[in-house]
Amino acid sequence: MLKDLGQVGMWLSRLGLGIADLGEETVERFLSDQRRAGRRRLPGPRGMRPLLAYLREAGPVPPPKAEVSPLDDVLEEFRDWITGERGLSPTTMLRYANTARRFLAEQAMLGGVFSPAGLSGADLNMSLLQAGVDTTVIALWLGHAGVRSTDAYVHADMTIKEKALSLTAPVTARPGRYQPTDKVLAFLDRL
Incomplete structure (x- = not known):
């Protein structure tokens, strides 16, 4: 690894680059x-990762620049709020x-642009219900006074009703009015 580091350093200086310019693309x-140049015994990009990781930890190579989207900004604010104001544990915060x-990825991406302006609590309730989250959990997460606040969304979601209907057994009785037998009528007359 030290030999590779020396060769990378000489290569950078030949190109007029500094150690701060070193990254995945530069390594490639x-x-x-x-x-x-004809060198045959070379590590691959994966073999150079430990070298890059070491140089990043030591400080001369900056960490890779991650692009931050507006969605990431909203999620960061949410993480800060959920840990600071609600005091939730890191594992619970991660799940939330x-x-x-x-x-947000499903509901707020319109044409590839993050646009949360049109979102409401109802959108969140419906999304959680469709994901199979229990209504009591939704009520707790969203701070509802009771589970009954979430019931309106259960009734509004036709997929939940269709799922419930598909689980019912088909009715085997013939349609029409009930015609009691003579035995039932005799029993009722004796009452």
């Missing part, structure tokens, strides 16, 4: 230049954040 360029990420 270094490896392809070395192959073109993952649920929020799925919901």
